[in-house]
Amino acid sequence: MKNLQKLIILTGPSGVGKGTVVKEILRKDKNIWLSISATTRKPREGEKEGENYYFLNQEKFTEMIEQNLFLEWAKFAGNYYGTPLSSVKERIKKGFTVLLEIEVEGAKQIKEQFPESLSIFLLPPDKVELERRIRNRGTEKEEAIQKRLFRANYEISLSNQFDFELTNHNVDETAKKIVKLIQT
Numbered sequence: 001m002k003n004l005q006k007l008i009i010l011t012g013p014s015g016v017g018k019g020t021v022v023k024e025i026l027r028k029d030k031n032i033w034l035s036i037s038a039t040t041r042k043p044r045e046g047e048k049e050g051e052n053y054y055f056l057n058q059e060k061f062t063e064m065i066e067q068n069l070f071l072e073w074a075k076f077a078g079n080y081y082g083t084p085l086s087s088v089k090e091r092i093k094k095g096f097t098v099l100l101e102i103e104v105e106g107a108k109q110i111k112e113q114f115p116e117s118l119s120i121f122l123l124p125p126d127k128v129e130l131e132r133r134i135r136n137r138g139t140e141k142e143e144a145i146q147k148r149l150f151r152a153n154y155e156i157s158l159s160n161q162f163d164f165e166l167t168n169h170n171v172d173e174t175a176k177k178i179v180k181l182i183q184t
C-alpha cells in the first residue's frame with residue numbers, strides 16, 4: 001500500500017468519546033472515510049450490521065485471521081476486533097483519507113507496520129469522568145465494565161507512544177484539532 005500518510009489512527013480508552021469525535025470529524029471533512037471493523041462482540045441495542053461493525057462469530061473471525069484478511073486485530077475485554085484489509089486498501093486507492101478508530105494494541109501494530117501513518121491518542125479530562133462514562137453507557141454487565149476500567153488505565157499508560165496526545169474537553173474542539181492535523 002502506498003500513500004499511507006493518508007492512514008489515520010484514532011485511539012484511546014473506552015468511554016473517552018472516540019465515537020462522538022469521529023462523527024464530528026466525518027461531518028467536517030468529507031474526504032475522510034471511516035473503516036468499519038469486524039468484531040465478535042454482540043451488537044448493542046441500535047447497532048447495525050455493516051454500519052457500526054461487521055458482527056462475526058469466533059469461527060469466522062479466526063478464519064479471517066488465518067487468511068490474513070485483517071490489517072490488524074486485537075483482543076479487547078474478552079472479544080476480538082479487527083480492521084478488514086480489503087476495504088481500507090480500496091479506499092486509499094480511491095484517494096480517501098482512511099480513519100481507523102481502534103484500541104491501543106491494534107494502533108501500535110499499524111504504527112509499526114506503517115510508520116508514516118498519523119496516530120492520535122485521545123485522553124479523558126479526568127479518570128473519574130471516564131469511569132462515569134463507561135458505567136453510564138448502561139449496555140455492559142459489571143464484569144465487562146470492570147474489564148474496560150482495568151484496560152482504560154493500561155491504555156492511558158501508553159498514550160505517549162503515539163504521535164499526538166489530545167485531551168477531549170470538548171467534542172467540537174477536539175474534532176477541529178484532529179481535522180487540522182490531518183489536513184496539514
Ligand code: 5GP
Nearest residue numbers: 014037073074076081082083101102103106
Ligand atoms: P466497543 O466494544 O466499545 O465498540 O469497542 C471496544 C474497543 O475496541 C474500542 O476501544 C474500539 O476503539 C476498539 N476497536 C473497534 N474496532 C477495532 C478494530 O478493528 N481493531 C482494534 N484493534 N480495535 C478496535
